[in-house]
Amino acid sequence: MAQDTAQPAAPSTPARALLPLILPAVxxxxxxxxxxxxxxxxxxxxxDVLWRNLPDALGVGRYSVLWTVVMLTATGVAVGLVVWKVPGHAGPDPATTGLDAPVLPPVVLPGLVLATALMLAGGPSLGPENPIIAVNVGLAFWLGRRLVPRAPGVLWPALAEAATIGALFGTPVAAALVISEALAGKQLKGPLWDSVFAPLAAAATGALTTTLVAHPSFDLHLPSFGRPGWGDLLASLVIASAAALLGMAAVRAFPYVHGAFARLGHPMLVLPAGGLVLGLLGALGGHLTLFKGLEEVGEIAADPDGWSAGEFATMTVVKLAALLVAASCGFRGGRIFPAVFVGAAFGLCAHALVPGVHPSVGVAAGVLGMLLAVTRQGWISLFTAAVLVASPSIIALLCFASLPAWLLVTGRPQMQLRDDGTPVR
Incomplete structure (x- = not known):
């Protein structure tokens, strides 16, 4: 008789062990x-002060070439001063960090917050996600170890990361997907749901707090998308793959651009130089290619036929170049939100070139492919692309489109470097 070689299932965590985690998670x-x-x-x-009140008071155009170059360069100077002089130097080189943030000492956190706020206000093409996650992880770990010393130290970073992702996207679903992806390669001691219980509670609380206070929405209000057809499937496959290839071009260039800025040596040379380059790119691409891109992507999506294919292509290339430069020269910020703008502009360019491509399909597939290349986070890419289009039928198309796009990016260099400057794979 054949022996049963199946391993016994890991025991579930009792409720009395999970209940005490709810209050810290909240x-x-x-x-x-x-x-x-x-x-x-x-x-x-x-x-508002830098880009509205100040230029109006000086009689300068808000997004004129002169003001754009001056403001981006000045932002580089301001952030460079923080990195140079503020204790902790605003944390490690952002090119070496991702969403999975290290636990930073408390002395680093004020400088990192200041550098992030200056970056967001000044116009570089980065989002708040990476530094905000790092700050929340550092604060949660430092306070948690002192207020609840019996809790395991690994609890606090997991709660803080999940909570911040939930707050950023206004929903705990994104955090749950990221947590599940992170746990997929680990040997779990119990059911998956036991492992995500506390982080999911933190993510839900963070998302609900953001929703109640700020009422965020990622729906771009694109033209309604009904039942998908064969043409939609073909378009999603082609656009997602092409966007992934375009994103991989920036990923391939990342270590070289980072190395070129690093050779300048001092943050008061590196960041102002990066700001100057970003100012010139902003002057070329227009004001829509500045900042993190979340409000700007809503503007281009509100009128899919309001720009020509050439204008969309220019915005795509300029914004991707701006993301590459900002991430390479030391500005503290994340890459998800600007990559969303790049993908959306790319998808709308496809719609402008081929009117038969539905704008919703173009945007969702473009965002999916670009995020897969830039973040290498499959679930985040799928979730973000789907949530931009308020249509359940888009999800099936995106799942198919993610397959060839993932084959193009997996196993290849990522947009993150090791300390020695070589890309993470």
Whole structure:
């Protein structure tokens, strides 16, 4: 008789072990969301001063070539001063970090917050996600170890990362997908749901706090997309793959561009030089290619036929180049939100070239392919692309489109470097 070689299932965690995690998860979720909203609000207020009040008072065009170059260069100087002089130097080189943030010492966090707020207000093409996650992880770990010393140290970074992702996207689904992806390669001691219980509670709290306070929405209100057809499937496959290839071109260039800036040596040379290049790119691409890109992508999506294919192509290339430069020269920020703009502009370019391509299909597939190349986060890419289009039928198309796009990016260099400057694979 053949022996049963199946391994026994790991025992579930009893409820009495999970219940004490709820209160810390809720506390971290509220705190992470409020910090994110506070930094974002402060940056928006400063942005209004720098890009509206100040140029109006000086009689200079708000997004004129002169003001764009001056403001981006000045932002490089301001962030360079923070990196040079503020204790902790605003954390490690952002080119070496991703969403999975290290636990930074408390002395680093104020400088990192200041550098992030200045970057968001000044116009470089980066989002808040990476530094805000790092700050929340550092704060949660430092406070958690002191207030709840019996809790395992690994609990606090997991709660903070999940809470911040939930706050950033206004939904815990994105955090749950990222957590599941991170746990997929680990040997779990129990059911998956036991492992994600506390992080999911933190993510839900962070998302709900953001929703109640700020009412965010990622729906671009694109033209309604009904039942998909064969043409939609073909378009999604082609656009997602082409966007992934375009994104991989920037990924391949990343270590070389980073190395070129690094040879300048001092942050007061590297960041102002990066700001100057970004200012010239912003002057070339227009004001829509500045900042993190979330509001700007809503503007181009509101009128898919309002720009020509050439204009969309210019915005795509300029924004991708700006993302590459900003991520290479030391500005503290993340790559997800600007990559969304690049993918959306690429998809709308495809729609302008081939009117038969539905704008919703073009945008969703373009964002999917670009995010797969830039972030190498499959679930985040699928979720973000799907949430931009309020149509359940788009999900099946995106799942198919992700397959060839993933084959183009997997196993290849990522847009993240090791300390020695070589790309992570």
């Amino acid at each position: 506390a971290v979720g509220v705190g992470a969301s409020l910090l994110f909203l506070g930094v974002s609000s402060a940056a928006e207020a400063l942005q």
